Amino acid sequence: MKSLRQLYKVGVGPSSSHTMGPAKAARLFADKHHDCRQFKAVLYGSLALTGKGHGTDRALRKVLGNCEVVFDCDSPCVHPNTLELFAYKDGKQVDKMQVFSVGGGEIVIAGESPVEHEDVYPLSTFKQIADFCRQNDLRLWQYAERCEGNDIRDYLKQMWRVMVKDIEDGLQAEGVLEGGLNVQRRAKKLLLTDRKESMQTRENRLVAAYAFAVSEQNAGGAEVVTAPTCGSCGVIPSVFRYYQLTFGWDDEKIVNGLLTAGIIGNLVKTNASISGAECGCQAEIGTACAMASAGLAEMCGMSLEQIEYAAEVSLEHHLGLTCDPVNGLVQIPCIERNAVAAMRAINAMRLATFLADSRKITLDTAILTMYETGKDIGEGYRETAKSGLAKLYRG
Numbered sequence: 001m002k003s004l005r006q007l008y009k010v011g012v013g014p015s016s017s018h019t020m021g022p023a024k025a026a027r028l029f030a031d032k033h034h035d036c037r038q039f040k041a042v043l044y045g046s047l048a049l050t051g052k053g054h055g056t057d058r059a060l061r062k063v064l065g066n067c068e069v070v071f072d073c074d075s076p077c078v079h080p081n082t083l084e085l086f087a088y089k090d091g092k093q094v095d096k097m098q099v100f101s102v103g104g105g106e107i108v109i110a111g112e113s114p115v116e117h118e119d120v121y122p123l124s125t126f127k128q129i130a131d132f133c134r135q136n137d138l139r140l141w142q143y144a145e146r147c148e149g150n151d152i153r154d155y156l157k158q159m160w161r162v163m164v165k166d167i168e169d170g171l172q173a174e175g176v177l178e179g180g181l182n183v184q185r186r187a188k189k190l191l192l193t194d195r196k197e198s199m200q201t202r203e204n205r206l207v208a209a210y211a212f213a214v215s216e217q218n219a220g221g222a223e224v225v226t227a228p229t230c231g232s233c234g235v236i237p238s239v240f241r242y243y244q245l246t247f248g249w250d251d252e253k254i255v256n257g258l259l260t261a262g263i264i265g266n267l268v269k270t271n272a273s274i275s276g277a278e279c280g281c282q283a284e285i286g287t288a289c290a291m292a293s294a295g296l297a298e299m300c301g302m303s304l305e306q307i308e309y310a311a312e313v314s315l316e317h318h319l320g321l322t323c324d325p326v327n328g329l330v331q332i333p334c335i336e337r338n339a340v341a342a343m344r345a346i347n348a349m350r351l352a353t354f355l356a357d358s359r360k361i362t363l364d365t366a367i368l369t370m371y372e373t374g375k376d377i378g379e380g381y382r383e384t385a386k387s388g389l390a391k392l393y394r395g
């Protein structure tokens with residue numbers, strides 16, 4: 001498995017596959033053709049169908065400047081997120097590059113072997129890692145640190161600072177999100193209430209407020225951390241921040257949580273997928289929920305078995321979750337969904353305190369099942385905005 005630096009990345013929202021990936025491809029292409037002033041991009045599959053809502057054209061033009069962007073919604077494509085970039089000099093095409101945006105901001109260039117980041121983790125299933133940790137008396141975060149090296153802690157502190165900034169900025173922001181759906185920002189409304197409420201209601205409200213804050217920042221095109229993607233970037237920060245503020249946890253403890261969560265995200269990325277276009281929302285929000293729940297279980301001092309159960313329950317009960325963003329915008333159902341997944345992550349962790357010893361399904365099985373299920377989900381429900389809410393929503 002690759003470094004957590006490839007999983008947690010700072011990028012501009014709202015979508016790692018639709019904005020970060022294409023922007024990365026455009027930067028490579030622009031560097032190769034710095035003497036060209038005219039470019040064209042043709043988007044296929046999910047990139048064509050939801051690229052407008054996700055702001056793919058804006059992300060490309062930001063890098064390439066004068067770039068015609070064509071949304072080809074009809075032609076078949078090899079990968080659900082395919083784009084072709086063309087460079088022109090004196091009106092003549094001088095180069096063409098076909099790129100696949102494979103999720104989490106990563107790209108693969110057709111005809112080139114994928115840029116292989118070094119494998120820093122020799123083990124790639126939860127069972128292998130858990131056995132190794134038991135034999136060597138390690139916690140999961142210690143195993144991650146041993147594989148990554150100590151400087152990963154500083155990197156993750158940087159990521160945490162961006163996450164916290166998104167919560168703080170998002171809680172201040174007001175108004176309507178761009179895109180035409182007239183979606184109001186609601187994080188501040190959730191934060192500020194003078195209603196009488198139970199402790200449990202207060203917890204849910206605050207966790208949801210933080211998740212809305214980050215997801216609304218993402219929808220507004222702010223800098224966010226992929227956790228594991230932009231669309232699902234609100235789950236981990238909201239859960240971790242609520243606990244940090246409630247129990248006074250320091251950032252070192254949060255880093256332990258991010259390391260543990262990162263192992264779970266890496267396992268899904270390696271053995272299945274974290275891309276909504278490939279496997280539906282279960283791959284994004286389901287993974288984020290499993291990561292948050294496992295990280296929280298770690299920070300609460302729970303056992304390996306309980307951490308596995310928390311992650312497994314979180315992923316298992318997102319199986320089949322489709323991706324059907326209305327108008328292709330990362331707003332409905334995405335923003336609310338981050339909040340729901342955050343609350344679910346906490347509940348899964350709590351269930352794990354009681355039931356981990358009765359677990360029948362392993363995390364590895366849940367990950368493989370998610371991938372199989374994702375391949376069976378119809379194309380209309382894999383970030384194409386053709387079916388589900390995207391089709392039936394009437395405003």
Ligand code: SF4
Pocket residue numbers: 231232276280281282284285322323324325330331333334337383
């Ligand atoms: S529905 Fe889920 S996978 Fe699809 S764009 Fe929204 S958050 Fe991402």
